[in-house]
Amino acid sequence: MGGLRTAESLRRYKYPGHIHILGDEWHMPYNRPPLSKSLLAQDQEFAQVSFPIKSADLNTEFTLGDGVRQLSMEQQSVTLQSGKKIQFDFLVAATGLRSKKLVFPNNLQGGRFALRTFDDAKAIRQAVGSGKEVVILGSGFIGLEVAATLKGLGCRVKIVAMEDIPLGLILGEPFGEEIRRRHETKGIEFYLNNRVTDLVGNTAITHVKLVDGQSLTCDIFIEAIGSAANVEWLEGNELDLTDGLLTDSSLRAVKSNGTSVSNLFGVGDIARFPNIRFELPPRRIEHWNIPLESSRRTAREIVRQVVPGSIEGFESEDGFNPLPTFWSDQFEFSILSYGEPRLADEIRLLEGNLGEEFIFAYLREGSLVGVAGIGMKSKINEMRKDIIK
Amino acid sequence: MITIKVDMDKCQHYGQCVYEAPNIFKLNENDKLEYLASADETERENVKSASDICPMQAIQVFE
Ligand SMILES: Cc1cc2nc3c(=O)[nH]c(=O)nc-3n(C[C@H](O)[C@H](O)[C@H](O)COP(=O)(O)OP(=O)(O)OC[C@H]3O[C@@H](n4cnc5c(N)ncnc54)[C@H](O)[C@@H]3O)c2cc1C
Numbered sequence: 167m168g169g170l171r172t173a174e175s176l177r178r179y180k181y182p183g184h185i186h187i188l189g190d191e192w193h194m195p196y197n198r199p200p201l202s203k204s205l206l207a208q209d210q211e212f213a214q215v216s217f218p219i220k221s222a223d224l225n226t227e228f229t230l231g232d233g234v235r236q237l238s239m240e241q242q243s244v245t246l247q248s249g250k251k252i253q254f255d256f257l258v259a260a261t262g263l264r265s266k267k268l269v270f271p272n273n274l275q276g277g278r279f280a281l282r283t284f285d286d287a288k289a290i291r292q293a294v295g296s297g298k299e300v301v302i303l304g305s306g307f308i309g310l311e312v313a314a315t316l317k318g319l320g321c322r323v324k325i326v327a328m329e330d331i332p333l334g335l336i337l338g339e340p341f342g343e344e345i346r347r348r349h350e351t352k353g354i355e356f357y358l359n360n361r362v363t364d365l366v367g368n369t370a371i372t373h374v375k376l377v378d379g380q381s382l383t384c385d386i387f388i389e390a391i392g393s394a395a396n397v398e399w400l401e402g403n404e405l406d407l408t409d410g411l412l413t414d415s416s417l418r419a420v421k422s423n424g425t426s427v428s429n430l431f432g433v434g435d436i437a438r439f440p441n442i443r444f445e446l447p448p449r450r451i452e453h454w455n456i457p458l459e460s461s462r463r464t465a466r467e468i469v470r471q472v473v474p475g476s477i478e479g480f481e482s483e484d485g486f487n488p489l490p491t492f493w494s495d496q497f498e499f500s501i502l503s504y505g506e507p508r509l510a511d512e513i514r515l516l517e518g519n520l521g522e523e524f525i526f527a528y529l530r531e532g533s534l535v536g537v538a539g540i541g542m543k544s545k546i547n548e549m550r551k552d553i554i555k
Numbered sequence: 556m557i558t559i560k561v562d563m564d565k566c567q568h569y570g571q572c573v574y575e576a577p578n579i580f581k582l583n584e585n586d587k588l589e590y591l592a593s594a595d596e597t598e599r600e601n602v603k604s605a606s607d608i609c610p611m612q613a614i615q616v617f618e
């Protein structure tokens with residue numbers, strides 16, 4: 167997504183050069199949020215999720231199914247898996263994340279899934295069906311969404327997670343408890359403050375063992391325990407690759423010695439950037455609006471270097487300060503969140519009732535750092551402008 | 556003139572588009588999306604941004 171959006175923005179800002187998008191998946195760029203929602207719920211074609219190529223003058227070359235194996239900043243080139251070498255003047259790293267997977271003593275693979283790609287979603291869709299016993303590891307957004315969708319397909323769904331309260335650390339305890347209550351009402355079973363210690367079965371999983379001694383029947387085991395950044399191809403270039411690609415507030419890559427690289431950028435999930443809005447240490451944000459906004463910003467930085475003075479107001483721009491935006495659909499309710507609720511030292515129920523629709527305000531030292539709720543979308547949307555800038 | 560079409564089967568009424576192009580999109584009192592099906596050139600960039608930011612990729616713009 168970040169790759170395509172960067173190309174689109176570069177053209178929009180009249181970048182005159184050649185653009186080449188390199189991807190290791192065989193698919194053209196597509197939208198991931200439906201993977202845990204509509205694409206699991208119904209049989210859908212790739213066309214339902216692919217990003218439309220909106221502009222006739224995108225004028226971009228695509229090389230797909232041939233990932234980048236190694237970057238060489240010294241030679242200003244990347245080498246692909248096939249051995250092909252490509253030179254660049256500017257390089258945008260938008261390789262995103264992959265699902266983390268655990269290693270168990272009996273490390274069975276049959277009946278085991280994770281969800282990051284279109285192909286992952288198809289595989290889960292093919293395996294599930296009414297009456298299947300599903301165990302999901304992790305009670306984050308993806309775990310909860312998949313649980314809701316698969317419950318809707320008639321599966322029996324259990325969630326095992328280390329937290330006491332799903333999303334409690336992100337949205338606060340009362341909000342998290344309410345999400346759990348809603349899932350339980352729908353028949354989802356929670357095993358919280360718990361862990362899977364081993365898998366049981368010969369070739370395919372039949373049970374999972376929990377740390378508290380219980381054993382759960384399981385046909386389909388889905389790991390939704392977070393992601394790791396795809397940075398291996400960047401190694402060997404003295405970059406800071408701890409949890410993503412560290413960038414400065416203009417999204418330029420930062421070297422281990424602290425200096426910025428003027429022609430290498432991080433965009434989307436992979437970028438660990440300082441968000442000057444919240445004065446935080448640099449952090450990755452795995453939200454959909456980040457590839458969009460970071461690609462626009464990066465395109466401006468590139469055009470600024472290539473055609474100085476070409477666009478008004480371009481020469482002096484503040485540091486990148488996006489407002490993180492998140493939504494999540496589970497059963498018939500949807501969560502909408504703006505800002506950084508997890509930074510709050512005070513959480514207030516602003517409107518509504520927990521059992522129905524509601525909005526929480528998240529404050530840090532008295533300033534609004536986030537708003538989130540269920541339903542009440544227009545009110546939440548109105549409040550986003552009150553979040554600190 | 557530009558023409559705007561929202562696929563209402565896809566739209567989840569998040570209202571992200573409202574922020575990008577407030578003259579064209581709004582959420583009504585029932586939190587449902589309402590929009591103008593055509594707009595003049597001055598709205599072009601805003602509507603394109605709205606189309607980019609729509610999480611469901613439900614907004615089509617015809618020029
Ligand atoms: C199931 C699911 C549900 C989600 N739901 C929501 C939601 O409801 N709301 C929300 O805000 N966000 C959601 N997200 C997050 C959102 O989709 C991501 O933030 C977004 O896709 C990030 O875009 P990106 O371009 O950084 O990375 P990606 O879209 O992951 O693109 C990176 C691409 O780079 C490729 N790649 C990796 N390594 C290499 C290499 N060495 N060479 C070449 N190519 C490589 C990858 O295969 C991939 O195609 C969801 C994500 C998932 C997986």
Ligand code: SF4
Nearest residue numbers: 566567569570572609
């Ligand atoms: S942004 Fe998209 S999904 Fe949201 S209200 Fe607008 S059209 Fe609907």
